[in-house]
Amino acid sequence: MAFIGIAILSMGAALLKASPILGLDPFTALNIGMASKFHTTLGVYQLGANLFIFIFILFLDRKKIGIGTIMNMVLVGFEIQWFSSLYHVIFPGKVTVLVLIADLILGLLMFTAGSSLYMAPSLGVAPYDAIAPIISTRFHIKYKTARVGQDVCFLVAVLIAGGPIGFASIVVAFFAGPLISYWDRSISTPTMDYINDLSEQPSFKSLANVVTSATKSGYNSLSNAYNSTLDFQMHLAGYTNQELLKKIQDTEHNMKESQRAYNEYRTQYRMLIAELVKRDKDGELPTNNRPSTANNSQK
Numbered sequence: 001m002a003f004i005g006i007a008i009l010s011m012g013a014a015l016l017k018a019s020p021i022l023g024l025d026p027f028t029a030l031n032i033g034m035a036s037k038f039h040t041t042l043g044v045y046q047l048g049a050n051l052f053i054f055i056f057i058l059f060l061d062r063k064k065i066g067i068g069t070i071m072n073m074v075l076v077g078f079e080i081q082w083f084s085s086l087y088h089v090i091f092p093g094k095v096t097v098l099v100l101i102a103d104l105i106l107g108l109l110m111f112t113a114g115s116s117l118y119m120a121p122s123l124g125v126a127p128y129d130a131i132a133p134i135i136s137t138r139f140h141i142k143y144k145t146a147r148v149g150q151d152v153c154f155l156v157a158v159l160i161a162g163g164p165i166g167f168a169s170i171v172v173a174f175f176a177g178p179l180i181s182y183w184d185r186s187i188s189t190p191t192m193d194y195i196n197d198l199s200e201q202p203s204f205k206s207l208a209n210v211v212t213s214a215t216k217s218g219y220n221s222l223s224n225a226y227n228s229t230l231d232f233q234m235h236l237a238g239y240t241n242q243e244l245l246k247k248i249q250d251t252e253h254n255m256k257e258s259q260r261a262y263n264e265y266r267t268q269y270r271m272l273i274a275e276l277v278k279r280d281k282d283g284e285l286p287t288n289n290r291p292s293t294a295n296n297s298q299k
Contacts, residue, residue: 001191002068002118006075009114014083015107017164018095024164025111025176026154027128028080033163046077053127061134066124073126104167112176116183120192147177185262
């Protein structure tokens with residue numbers, strides 16, 4: 001899952017790199033600018049930059065380091081180079097405006113979705129991605145705020161280094177955190193749940209049950225959403241202007257409350273799992289009573 005996530009985010013970065021008009025995420029853009037100044041390749045310079053940040057992360061919070069950290073450090077820069085070469089083979093000449101728009105949309109979606117996927121298994125994060133969580137924990141601020149502040153600081157550095165900065169760079173700087181959070185809820189966490197369920201009884205039958213369950217769940221969600229929307233639309237015309245405004249306010253309030261409750265439960269869940277894993281490693285849990293969650297949480 002981490003390997004696939006890294007490949008997806010590298011493809012997204014390659015799409016954004018396709019045109020200087022779009023620009024890249026702040027970290028990659030800075031590395032391209034510095035690599036140009038030092039007359040080296042992106043892969044080599046990005047590996048060196050990651051190693052430099054890695055040393056600080058090692059002292060500040062080594063729990064963020066894992067096999068996923070090494071995979072990201074080594075693979076991303078070179079994968080972006082490879083996917084960029086492939087892109088220019090497919091589009092050898094100047095691309096049209098429609099292609100640029102597609103590059104922007106797909107690039108942003110793939111970059112943030114890939115980031116979410118490779119971080120979800122908790123195998124360690126890239127040195128750059130570890131900065132915001134550390135700042136968030138040490139200064140008691142929201143992750144989204146820390147991530148935006150971090151990306152903005154690197155954007156300033158990109159301007160100084162002369163890296164490729166564009167519209168996408170601004171979008172990534174301000175929306176990478178929220179988009180990653182969205183992908184966590186929509187794809188990464190459900191995927192981890194399915195993988196954990198399958199790993200308890202690895203067989204073709206279990207795989208079929210997981211696929212069937214996911215298909216039914218998706219169908220039911222779409223069906224319920226469609227029916228609710230249809231029913232809601234039938235009553236829209238009967239609302240007065242004041243009732244309509246009141247409904248909008250109530251819906252906004254419910255959305256915020258649902259998001260707040262989800263974040264609280266997710267934080268509690270992670271703390272409980274972390275404590276369980278810690279006790280499991282220390283041998284405090286009896287072998288016969290050891291929950292499967294303690295083993296699966298490390299996958």
